[in-house]
Amino acid sequence: MKPINSNPKxxxxxxxxxxxxxxxxxxAMLTPVTVLLVGILVPLGxxxxxxxxxxRMQGVAAGWLGKAVIAGSIILPLWHAMHRIHHGIHDLGVNAGLAGKVVCYGFAALVSVVTLGLLVL
Structure with missing residues (x-):
């Protein structure tokens, strides 16, 4: 049995x-509600x-809560997707290493900063 590393990386x-x-x-929480509202309840009247x-939606989006929801709806699923892509590439046997992390997480960070910048303007 291996001893426990008392100074892990x-x-x-x-x-x-x-x-x-x-x-x-x-x-998972917001997409079904959006589909229900926009795709089912409004078309059915x-x-x-x-x-x-x-x-009306422009007025909602102009407030701080609307901006927070818009930011969360863009930024958080993007980080989810890029993490999934990064690990999916690894699962396919491609050893992207640090470059894969930089591309995936760098892209998510860039889009996050641009999104927040556009919402603040």
């Missing part, structure tokens, strides 16, 4: 896994279409 994986989990949870009019 630090890993950044918990950061990526937490973003992966947050993105998956966000997507159960909810009036003017409730989701452009002007």
């Amino acid at each position: 630090r890993s950044e994986e918990p950061i990526w896994w937490s973003l992966f989990g947050a993105g998956g949870s966000w997507f 159960i909810i009036d279409a003017s409730t989701l009019s452009y002007e």
